[in-house]
Amino acid sequence: METKPGEKETPATFGGLEIRREAWVLRNTDDAATGSACAEFINLNVDQGFYSIFFRKAPWDVSRWPCVSFNYRFKQAGCALNLSMLVNDAMTIVEWTNKNIEGGYFAPSVVGVSEPYALQDDAWHETSFDLRNMLLKTRFTNGLPPTGLIAAELSTWATAVNGHGYVNPKDARLYIDNFTIYSNKGKDPAFTWSATADDGGYAVVFDQKPDTVPPENVTHTEAKASFPNTAPGTWFLHVRSCSKANAWSPVAHKKITIEP
Numbered sequence: 001m002e003t004k005p006g007e008k009e010t011p012a013t014f015g016g017l018e019i020r021r022e023a024w025v026l027r028n029t030d031d032a033a034t035g036s037a038c039a040e041f042i043n044l045n046v047d048q049g050f051y052s053i054f055f056r057k058a059p060w061d062v063s064r065w066p067c068v069s070f071n072y073r074f075k076q077a078g079c080a081l082n083l084s085m086l087v088n089d090a091m092t093i094v095e096w097t098n099k100n101i102e103g104g105y106f107a108p109s110v111v112g113v114s115e116p117y118a119l120q121d122d123a124w125h126e127t128s129f130d131l132r133n134m135l136l137k138t139r140f141t142n143g144l145p146p147t148g149l150i151a152a153e154l155s156t157w158a159t160a161v162n163g164h165g166y167v168n169p170k171d172a173r174l175y176i177d178n179f180t181i182y183s184n185k186g187k188d189p190a191f192t193w194s195a196t197a198d199d200g201g202y203a204v205v206f207d208q209k210p211d212t213v214p215p216e217n218v219t220h221t222e223a224k225a226s227f228p229n230t231a232p233g234t235w236f237l238h239v240r241s242c243s244k245a246n247a248w249s250p251v252a253h254k255k256i257t258i259e260p
Contacts, residue, residue, distance in 0.1 A: 017176075020052035020155050033071035033124045033177035034194045041156075043172040051081065051168040055154045055179055062087065062149035065181045066132030074120035075173035080166065082106060083114060084157035087135065088150060093157075094129055100159055111138045124177075184259040188228045191237055191254065195223035200244040204237070212238045213251050232260040
């Protein structure tokens with residue numbers, strides 16, 4: 001959904017992203033991991049700050065949709081943030097930027113790490129994790145509860161890494177794109193990627209090799225590709241762009257897993 005000029009954005013028009021505490025949530029149309037816009041989070045406190053936003057407040061069924069992924073870019077280094085949520089009404093923490101302090105407030109609630117820890121180098125990266133698998137390895141080692149797994153209120157939550165106070169720089173800026181809650185059991189993967197006005201086409205290969213380099217031959221004229229009825233396994237998308245002057249870019253790779 002799009003807002004008209006002068007209208008305020010709501011969670012319905014902004015994909016569920018909301019302010020939680022001490023942070024602005026803005027639409028940024030000058031940058032994106034893919035497409036033409038992303039979300040921008042700005043720390044409002046001075047040299048520390050809770051710096052918390054909701055990715056999604058509404059509940060979802062973790063057994064059906066266990067995986068979470070998004071692209072991110074930290075404008076500056078020095079942020080310390082957990083990914084926090086409620087699972088069956090219990091606080092649940094996925095470490096994101098750093099390890100929490102032993103014996104600290106969050107330690108009993110940690111179920112896993114979004115590996116690798118977030119890179120804070122002013123470049124776009126991707127993070128992903130399988131929440132269901134994390135819970136089975138830590139909190140529910142004897143099997144899932146009969147009530148199932150319901151998660152809600154997925155957000156960032158500042159964490160202390162020095163034993164005292166939160167650590168987030170004044171005016172810290174974090175950009176988020178392509179936030180997705182999904183299952184690896186889908187068999188019809190589809191992809192989009194950033195395009196430029198100079199792109200004349202793309203060479204695309206989808207296979208099970210991590211380092212394939214597509215030949216210099218345009219296979220797609222739009223910045224998207226889909227592969228229906230893909231068999232279970234680990235797959236890789238490989239994309240190169242060709243400019244209108246016939247200059248080829250380096251190859252970009254994307255790994256996905258499809259479960260049986």
